[in-house]
Amino acid sequence: MNNAQIEIQLIASLVAIACAIPGTFLVLRKMALITDAISHSILPGIVIGFFITHDLSSPLLIILAAASGVITVVLVEFIQKTGLVKEDTAIGLVFPALFSIGIILIAQNANDVHLDIDAVLLGELAFAPFDRLSIGGIDAGPKSLWIIGSIVITTLGLLLAFFKELKISTFDAGLASALGLSPVIMHYGLMTVSSITTVGAFDAVGAILVIALMIAPAATAYLLTNNLTKMLALSVFFGVSSAIVGYWVAHIIDTSISGSMTTVLGLIFLSVYLFAPSKGLFSVLYRQRQQRVEVSLLTFLLHLGNHQEEEERHVKHLNEHINWQKVQSKSVLDLALKNNMITINNDIVSLTDKGKVFTTEAIDYIITNKNSEIENMKDRFFLFRG
Amino acid sequence: MQEQKIAIQIDDLTVAYNYKPVLWDIDLAIPEGVLMAIVGPNGAGKSTLIKSILDIINPIAGSVQIYGKPYKKQRSLVAYVPQKGSVDWDFPTTALDVVMMGTYGSLGWIKRPGQKEKKASLEALEKVGMLAFKNRQISQLSGGQQQRIFLARALVQNAAIYFMDEPFQGVDATTEKAIINILKELRKAGKTVVVVHHDLQTVPEYFDWVTFLNVKKIATGPVKDIFNDDNLTKTYGINYKVSIQQ
Numbered sequence: 301m302n303n304a305q306i307e308i309q310l311i312a313s314l315v316a317i318a319c320a321i322p323g324t325f326l327v328l329r330k331m332a333l334i335t336d337a338i339s340h341s342i343l344p345g346i347v348i349g350f351f352i353t354h355d356l357s358s359p360l361l362i363i364l365a366a367a368s369g370v371i372t373v374v375l376v377e378f379i380q381k382t383g384l385v386k387e388d389t390a391i392g393l394v395f396p397a398l399f400s401i402g403i404i405l406i407a408q409n410a411n412d413v414h415l416d417i418d419a420v421l422l423g424e425l426a427f428a429p430f431d432r433l434s435i436g437g438i439d440a441g442p443k444s445l446w447i448i449g450s451i452v453i454t455t456l457g458l459l460l461a462f463f464k465e466l467k468i469s470t471f472d473a474g475l476a477s478a479l480g481l482s483p484v485i486m487h488y489g490l491m492t493v494s495s496i497t498t499v500g501a502f503d504a505v506g507a508i509l510v511i512a513l514m515i516a517p518a519a520t521a522y523l524l525t526n527n528l529t530k531m532l533a534l535s536v537f538f539g540v541s542s543a544i545v546g547y548w549v550a551h552i553i554d555t556s557i558s559g560s561m562t563t564v565l566g567l568i569f570l571s572v573y574l575f576a577p578s579k580g581l582f583s584v585l586y587r588q589r590q591q592r593v594e595v596s597l598l599t600f601l602l603h604l605g606n607h608q609e610e611e612e613r614h615v616k617h618l619n620e621h622i623n624w625q626k627v628q629s630k631s632v633l634d635l636a637l638k639n640n641m642i643t644i645n646n647d648i649v650s651l652t653d654k655g656k657v658f659t660t661e662a663i664d665y666i667i668t669n670k671n672s673e674i675e676n677m678k679d680r681f682f683l684f685r686g
Numbered sequence: 687m688q689e690q691k692i693a694i695q696i697d698d699l700t701v702a703y704n705y706k707p708v709l710w711d712i713d714l715a716i717p718e719g720v721l722m723a724i725v726g727p728n729g730a731g732k733s734t735l736i737k738s739i740l741d742i743i744n745p746i747a748g749s750v751q752i753y754g755k756p757y758k759k760q761r762s763l764v765a766y767v768p769q770k771g772s773v774d775w776d777f778p779t780t781a782l783d784v785v786m787m788g789t790y791g792s793l794g795w796i797k798r799p800g801q802k803e804k805k806a807s808l809e810a811l812e813k814v815g816m817l818a819f820k821n822r823q824i825s826q827l828s829g830g831q832q833q834r835i836f837l838a839r840a841l842v843q844n845a846a847i848y849f850m851d852e853p854f855q856g857v858d859a860t861t862e863k864a865i866i867n868i869l870k871e872l873r874k875a876g877k878t879v880v881v882v883h884h885d886l887q888t889v890p891e892y893f894d895w896v897t898f899l900n901v902k903k904i905a906t907g908p909v910k911d912i913f914n915d916d917n918l919t920k921t922y923g924i925n926y927k928v929s930i931q932q
Contacts, residue, residue: 328777383704461796468787472773475839478740478766479791480758526778526823 304429307442309547311428312561314448315504316513316539321455322494323514324535327522328470329490332515333388334373337395338491339498339510341372343402346499346507351409356431362447362499369495370488372398423506425547425557444504451500455493459532462486467528505558513539516565523576538568596632601641601659604651615647690717692753693847693878694739699748701731701738708734710902712748716880720895721873723883723909727922730900732882733769736849740766752847761791765845767836769852775825781835782820785810788842803842810838815864830861837865847878854885866892889913 326335345368349361372394379390433440440446459466469476469483476483494514501510521534546561553560574581604613611617615633633649636642641655651659696714700707709731716722724732737743739750741757752760765788788810789803811817814834819827827835833853840848848869854862869879873894883889889896889909896913898904898921905917 328774330774464790464793464798465795467779468790471777471779471784472768472787474737474742474768474772475766475787476790477742478761478764480761481790481795522778526780526825528778531778 305547305551307429307445308425308557309544311442311445311448312425312504312543312547312557313540314445314452315501316517316543317536318448318452318455318497318500319510319513320517320535320539321459321532322490322497324518324521324528324532325466325470325490326494327515327518328528332511332519333391334376334491335494335498335511335514337372337376337391338369338495339507339514340395341398341402342366342369342495342498343399343507344368344405346502347402347405351405356502359447362496365499365502366492366495368398369498370491373488373491423502423504423509423558425504428504444500448500448504451497455497458489458493462489466490505561509558509562512562512565513543516562516569517542520565520569520572523572523579538565542568593631593635597635597641598659598662600632600636601651601655602663604642604649605656605659610648613649615644615649690719692716693718694880695751695754696739697749697751699735699738699745699750701734701743701745707901709738709745712899712903714897714903714906716878716897716906717895718878719873719876721869721879721881721893722895722897723881723889723893724897724899725883725886725889725921726899726904730921732899733851735899736766736851736880736882740764740849763846765840765843765848767840767848767850767853770829770833770836770855772851775827775832777824779824780821781816781824781827781831782807782811784824784835785838785842788839791843806842806844807838810842811835813841814838814868828858830857833857833861833865837868841868845877848872848880850879850881852882852884854883886918 323335326332342365345365346361349358349364350356353360355361375394376387376390379385379393380387385393428444429442431443433443433446465476465481465486468479468481469486473483476486497514498507498510501513505513517535517538518531520538521531524534525531542564543561546564547557549555549564550557550560572580575583577583607613615629633642633644636655637644639654639658641652641658643650643652692715694714694716696712696716699709699712699714701709708729712735724735726732734743738745739752739757741750750757752763757764782804785807786799786803789799789806793799793803808817808820811820814837816831816834816838819831824832824835833856837850837853840850850869853865857865869881869892872879881893883893890913893909895907896909897906898912898917900921900923904921905912
């Protein structure tokens, strides 16, 4: 690895960290769409800042862009408050308007300078190491490393200081307000940080793909944990690993770094979505299948309990009378046998004592929905896991 | 009724959403140490009343005094249990953590909860019979258990006044009994408890004070004096008959 490669990966990782932290809270606040809006509508701020300074990494750009990000949020809330349109419509109205102002400004005025629409949309991480900061003639590394580094440190500092306030205003804004921990300040604080981060991520992934770095790691982490601190840590982990893996994929197949990073993020999300231990698609499907079998088991046991006559309890009768397919009948019978709830003599099924007790308890549980008597069954049966 | 200390004094309170009045010129004095139900039809402004007392909603006119001072100066005296449905129960956190949120107010900005806050929260969980579930993720709790967690979160605030917004909504009978017993204990300890309540049948059994509300205040006072068909009809519009066990 040469120096430029290390610098690129370092910048990409810092961008991922800076995005994952506000992203986690945005996902929990169901505000993913507002990131999308901010990521577009900071463009006029960037463009105007660029016209003034002619420097893509000037702090003025960050300030102006953050301001246009916050203006977006204010405008969306203003339009929404009139009650004439819904929130999603308001978002859809505001950000294309601001974004298109930015695009027109670029097309009109920036033809001769280094600010083209491609760079705005996709970013160009590969060039980041060329724009260097020198202090008193000494090389101090790429400018964007300094910018994103300061953003990460500020974000982490704010997170540590206001973790409790962010948590309560995200979970229960009403209580936060009653306790005097202003959820409004937290809301606009988070919006400001998201806007600043989006500008900081501009060089690395562009204005559009930053949304992937904000939302995908948090959405992935959400599927894996029930703890906010762990969710933040996992978001950062997924962000950073996709940044690094994405860089090397781009290096090997010679393609866009930001596109490759985002693709890796998508693939990580997809695999977690499918295979996550309790919230993943396969485990949900498996659980639903088990629950179906168990409901059938209960129906079957109830039927046995209600009928003493032999023809109602014949194995073949299950297929015809309760209207089940052979496979289902077999899996239900197997489950009941495995748990010693029935015995089968000459194809005649009888409830055991254990089966009788289970049926009564289960029906009782379903009717009263009380937890106490069922706790010990929970481990064996999905049905009772709420 | 002897001279009772007034816990909450509301004068000329008017609240409007988009210029449509939700609460109109409410005057209300809630004495210290009562267990009070606020009843009224849907859209009567019951939750709005609580939220304006707690400064969550800004009224367009009127004032609220908690023991003679504005709410902002008296936050530490007040605990609040919002409607259960107002939060996202899929939020990644545990029962204990939610209860600890009750301590955030006394901690103030930036300071983190420590051992003292944890101990108080565990005690509150024990009081509502949920200690065994302290590390359970909150989405894994039943509706009744979630409501108990909310109650524990209010108890840990150790306040003088408790506001509860429909604490019995969607809870099982056992939890309802458990909650009302805790509320009665609070009253016995001299606390003031204000509850938005829906089930008119249980008002005489659970509460000693009642306020009828339907945008305007219809009546307020001791349940035994004012909980009658006349006030119910005035509040609910139609000819309301409720059989009251005396």
